[in-house]
Amino acid sequence: MSDNLKAPDPLVPVPQGPVPVLPTGSRKSVEITIDGATVAVPEGATLLEAGRMQGIDTPTLCFLENLTPVNVCRICVVELEGSRTLVPACSRKVEAGMVIHTDSERVRHSRRLVLELLASSVDVSTAPQFQDYMSRYEAEPSRFGPPGPPAAAGERDSARPGHHHAPDGSTASRVAQPVKIDNELYVRDYSKCILCYKCVEACGVDAQNTFAIAVAGRGFGARIATEYDVTLPDSACVYCGNCIGVCPTGALMFKSEHDMRAAGTWDESAQSQTDTICPYCGVGCTLTVHAQHDLIVKVTSPLDQDVANGHLCIKGRFGWEWVNQDKDRD
């Protein structure tokens, strides 16, 4: 029986992305020194994992357990003795003898600046974790000046790579722009995008293999886009919503949530979360149903659930409107 379980059925698509593997007892361990304590950690672990084993809470933005680390946000950087620069904890693997400082002045400085650079250019109002980090590192984004004006619709999408209008410096340039609403299921508010690449990874080989979106542009003009910025209905999007599932800032949001927030009726304190199994097919993905006043307002899926690792399809993610309609009828 166990042999049968090991043999993959060729008809079942095998996910190409990394599947998190729990460290097993048989892994060799290496000794590193982390914040003064010499500890043994499993070979192949990242500095982030090593820190977590010691109870060290390293901030992360672009990292997610079910995606390949891209180490682009640089909030998780730590000091590695002997290294000219700081190193990203999320992707740097442990090596025997490493001496790591996770809370030195140098580390705190970079984390503070990363937060300030982001918060001065991006709307982080729907990223609660971000606010916690801001107070932990005493970030003051206003140091770069008052916020600059928003871009007109399409302006950032049509910027030429390698060119920009010279700023006068009186305000801090932002990525602010109108929300893109082109379908009934979710909205894209790129004023809130910190360019963590997670949605692109989830749309691509790490989960969905749909490739509807990619990073386009360059430098401060870099952005998440479909080809030629065609609308989602014209793109390859299959509305699995896995991009929303991984978005850390609310840039990608259920239209239901977006509309309720706009109407002032979104109230997380009044919401319950209930885990259930998706009723649609035989895969058996776990759904976390978010309900407010007995109406479903959105559906997520826990990352640590090994059927789908937090990813869903359009039915599990969005196929609950009829439940609310029933309630409306009551």
Place this chain on the structure above:
Amino acid sequence: MDLHFTSAEPTPQERAAIDGFLSRLPAGGPRRQYLLPALHVVQTSAGWISEGALNHLCRGLGVPPAEAFGVADFYALLSTREQPRAIAHVCDDIGCMPKGAESLCNAMEATLGPAGSTGGGPSAWQRSPCLGMCERAPAALVVVAGENPSEQAIGPATAAVVLGALAGDAPPEPGVAASLPQAGAAGLRLLARAGSIDPTSIGAYESAGGFTALRRALEMGAEAIFSEVTSARLVGRGGAAFPTGVKWAAVRREPAPRYLICNADESEPGTFKDRVLMEGDPFALVESMVIAGFATGCERGYVYIRGEYPLAATRLENAMARCRERGLLGDDIAGSGFSFDVELRRGAGAYICGEETALMNSIEGFRGEPRNKPPFPTQVGLFGRPTVINNVETLVNVPLVLTMGAEAFASIGTERSTGPKLFCVSGQVARPGVYEADFGITLREMIELAGGLAGSGKLQAVLLGGAAGAFVGPDDLDVPLTFEGTRAIGATLGSAVIMPFDDGAYLPAVLRRIAEFFRDESCGQCVPCRVGTVRQEELLQRLASNDVHGSREDEVALLAEIGRVMRDASICGLGHTASSAIESALARLPLPEEPK
């Protein structure tokens, strides 16, 4: 892969150009790596990359259109928006700035309208970062797409010549000797041939000593070449000064297949030595690559050349073809049993692609975003394989090591900077150009070699090492030009840029242009560089206009903090050095405030 396409279709011309390109590709194997060459084909044929053309080439290559769009939209020489077929890229960077770039831009604007406007006429112009023609400033690159495409680098450029080139009337190429004031002089080693022989003739190259080193190398064997290069203490000439032998040793240890890349994407403002070498002595680079490939056991080589170097690319293609005809490139080289071929890949306007891992992503058909290191390219490089990547000038030193011997090579220069060195001298000197000198020549001597100061004759500052280098003042002229000598005064040799500014230059404007450059050229991947370069530019604007937040001291302190996070936490060298020159100027030089 199940791909989805919009309904947009290519024009018949676009379809023909793409189908022609696809039919020339080798059968089988992953095709993603042909994305950038395919985008070049469309750009050259239509003048821009339309949605229909992108769809068609994506079908042929099996690439998702959103990803291909992200790649096309990364490069400044490709356009994903319709534009006129003839485009002039006019350099307004720091090398051309004191040589009349702004009046050239004004003249272009008077005729064609504002930069970047596509007013419906047959041609348009854009401002460009450094085109690598600083010795011929002010420079322009005219690209004409269509049935008779052309690319023409022009310098010194006047509006009349640029407009003529846009209309199809290309000015004559001045010849590389004009960029080599020492051409023909006795005692030159790296520049022994450039500017003196016909760069298109394999016979001329051979008569001038070409292929002596290759024949010697094939007799010596890989181990002996490797040991010569190591004992010559050759270090990389691209800017990072990494020991070539150490890099080679790391790749030799790894399993085959291995790749060799020649990094010919020099784009550091003020740098043009590799261009002049490739234009003047292209066979030398091919010979050097074969030797390096042989010594490191690589099965294939790539030259990645910046898109702004059309003449160097043509000369290299010719040199490679002639070498193949003579059996000196390809299968069984010179009857030795060693087979090695080289493929030329052209960049498309992105400074970041000179970063070695960004360059590899670019070849593979991805956005030119640097990879996280480790793993280093020597282990996981091009196509995931162990890869040697060396700069043009580094490679061209290899035949020299073999012909003169490691000991004699190492006796040139200093203990830690061995061999001859090329310098890119531009700005306010009487005879700008590429100069060869032994390591250890002082900055003062180098400026004298270039005919002394031009302009007012009174030196204000020298930019050493490029935009990622440092400014030094008139008191630093006796610094020996070696890796260790420049480091000792807190500067860097970088890509050997020597750019003096006279007292008439307005340095705050130069610093702003440098900040603008790094903002434009940041790939945008990591936060410190993507946003830090923007904040740095904004802050310099405030300092220059004296419209500061808080006090000037507050602003200078904030600038240092921005520099620090870029240096500490960016992914790659672009972010690490994006504040170097600016901070060095603020620390060393008395900067004037902008007149109100």
